Amino acid sequence: MFVIIVGGGKTGSYLALQLLREGHTVKVIEERANVLERLGQEIPAEVIVIGDGSSPDVLESAGIERAQVLAAVTGEDETNLVITTLGRFEFGVPRTIARVNNPRNAWLFKEDMGVDVALNQTDILTKMIVEEMSLGDMMTLLKLRKGEYSVVEEKVHPDAPVVGKAIKDIALPGECVLVAILRKGRLIIPRGDTVFGAVDEVIALVHASQMADLAALLEPVQKP
Numbered sequence: 001m002f003v004i005i006v007g008g009g010k011t012g013s014y015l016a017l018q019l020l021r022e023g024h025t026v027k028v029i030e031e032r033a034n035v036l037e038r039l040g041q042e043i044p045a046e047v048i049v050i051g052d053g054s055s056p057d058v059l060e061s062a063g064i065e066r067a068q069v070l071a072a073v074t075g076e077d078e079t080n081l082v083i084t085t086l087g088r089f090e091f092g093v094p095r096t097i098a099r100v101n102n103p104r105n106a107w108l109f110k111e112d113m114g115v116d117v118a119l120n121q122t123d124i125l126t127k128m129i130v131e132e133m134s135l136g137d138m139m140t141l142l143k144l145r146k147g148e149y150s151v152v153e154e155k156v157h158p159d160a161p162v163v164g165k166a167i168k169d170i171a172l173p174g175e176c177v178l179v180a181i182l183r184k185g186r187l188i189i190p191r192g193d194t195v196f197g198a199v200d201e202v203i204a205l206v207h208a209s210q211m212a213d214l215a216a217l218l219e220p221v222q223k224p
Contacts, residue, residue, distance in 0.1 A: 004029065004067045004093075006053030006083050007074035008039040011099065015071065016043050027062040029053035054082045056090060064091045073099040073119075081113050088114030138215050141203070151179065151205050152214070158198035159220035168192035175207030176214055 001024045005012045008030030019026045020043065029049045030036055039048055051058035053074065064070070070087040072080035080098040087093040100106050100120035109118035142151040156163060162170055167178065167190055178190040182201035188194060196202075206214050 001025070001068050002063065002066055003027075003069040003071065004059070004062050004064060005071045005073060006080075007072065007099070008032075008035050008048070009073070009075060011073045012071075013039055013042050015073065016047060020044075020047070027067075029058060029062055054079050054086070056086060059083075059086060059091065064093065067091075067093050069093070069095045069097065071097040071099075073097075075101055077101050077105045077108070081108060081115070084114040086114075138211065138218075144205075147208060149175075149205060149207055150211065151203065152211065153201060153203050154215065154218050156196055156198060156200045156202060156218050157220045160196075160198075160218050161221060162196040162217050163198050164195065166193050166195050170196075170217065172217070173206060173210035173213040175210050177205045179203045179205055 001019075003019055003024055004027045005016055006029045008016075008028050012028055012030070016026050016028050026043075026047055027049050028039065028043065028047055029051060030039060031050060031052050036048065036050060049058065049062040051061070053059065053072070064087065067087075070084065070093045072083035072087075074080055074083075077100060080100075084096040084098045087096050095116055096114055097117045097119065098109055098115045100109055100118050103120060106118060106120050109115045109120075138152050138154040140150050140152050144150070172178070180203045181188040181190055181194065181196075182203070183197060202218060204214060
């Protein structure tokens with residue numbers, strides 16, 4: 001895969017290193033002299049393109065017309081939006097990713113601005129903290145569809161409502177699918193007649209709005 005990264009700061013350089021290690025073709029666009037000096041010590045010289053990443057000429061020199069992914073990760077939201085807009089509507093890049101530095105600007109990072117994926121670090125961190133505070137022992141393993149769905153894991157409490165009951169007899173949340181049950185080191189594919197045991201570990205795919213409903217089934221009933 002050919003990826004162009006605009007912004008050679010810590011985020012851009014680390015992303016480039018990870019992609020290079022995985023065998024992808026990468027170009028990093030950067031114009032700041034102090035950043036270029038450090039960047040030259042971290043990634044191969046042939047990966048670096050010197051210039052303003054919001055310039056169509058510079059993007060073309062980096063090979064934007066062949067790029068499959070464009071990641072705008074500069075420290076300026078306005079610059080990132082200009083880059084993704086050019087990438088999508090001028091050069092037709094199939095996948096665009098933009099970093100959101102100021103959470104108040106997040107509403108601008110939409111598809112009509114050429115952004116497929118907006119990485120709002122503050123928002124991600126906030127949601128993770130809230131989830132950890134509100135969902136007890138439930139652990140998020142993977143987020144899908146921009147955080148709309150999550151693959152989660154939680155151990156069934158001995159006093160949970162589901163203990164001793166078959167899956168077919170439990171009213172699971174509508175947007176929830178049980179993926180697997182781990183029992184004493186053994187993986188069980190959930191069936192309708194599979195009965196939950198105490199301290200089973202449940203792996204499920206669930207919509208963000210129904211994670212608390214799933215947690216309520218696997219945790220002890222709260223006494224009034």
